[in-house]
Amino acid sequence: MKVKQISIFLENKSGRLAQVTGVLGENGINIRALSIADTTDFGILRLIVNDPGKAYRVLKEAGFTVSATDVIAVEVPDEPGGLAKVLKSLDRAAINIEYLYAFVQKSSSAALVVFRVEQLDEAIKVLQESGTRLLSGDEVYAL
Structure with missing residues (x-):
């Protein structure tokens, strides 16, 4: 009954969210749900996607700070x-x-x-x- 959630640490600058979603889209990963919490300097993007293992891997390879959470x-x-x-x-x-x-x-x-x-x-x-x-x-x- 556990679901894998992908969390991405993002600098709070223009275009960072677009980069994450671009990497996911280019790799055929569909976002099912998302949440973002931010401060002045950074944000945490939490995602449920159709293929969490692949999402974790491609985001890491693209240089993002990523974690997986149940x-x-x-x-x-x-x-x-x-x-x-x-x-x-x-x-x-x-x-x-x-x-x-x-x-x-x-x-x-x-x-x-x-x-x-x-x-x-x-x-x-x-x-x-x-x-x-x-x-x-x-x-x-x-x-």
Whole structure:
């Protein structure tokens, strides 16, 4: 139930994001979800892509500072309180969320939320026990 996320450290200058997406596009890698957090001098671009191993390799070869991290992708009912229910399950188990971001499937009544948590295996267990649907890496990469 773990999904590989690619994180790229980027200087906060014009054109750096275009360079990353250009390298990915030239190598046939499709972005499924992304998040960017920035400061004055740099940013962290987090990506879910259709081929994380290849993305990691081609970005490294292009000179980017890249890391791979395990995250979880959770299906959340697309209704008021849907996310709150999932978050309450993690809170009851005292699992801290480091960050999250969401993306939408093309035709579904659910949103997908990517979580980075401190206790990944415990979070997977808690979410499964609460009836929350977790997606496998293959399911997410194929969206």
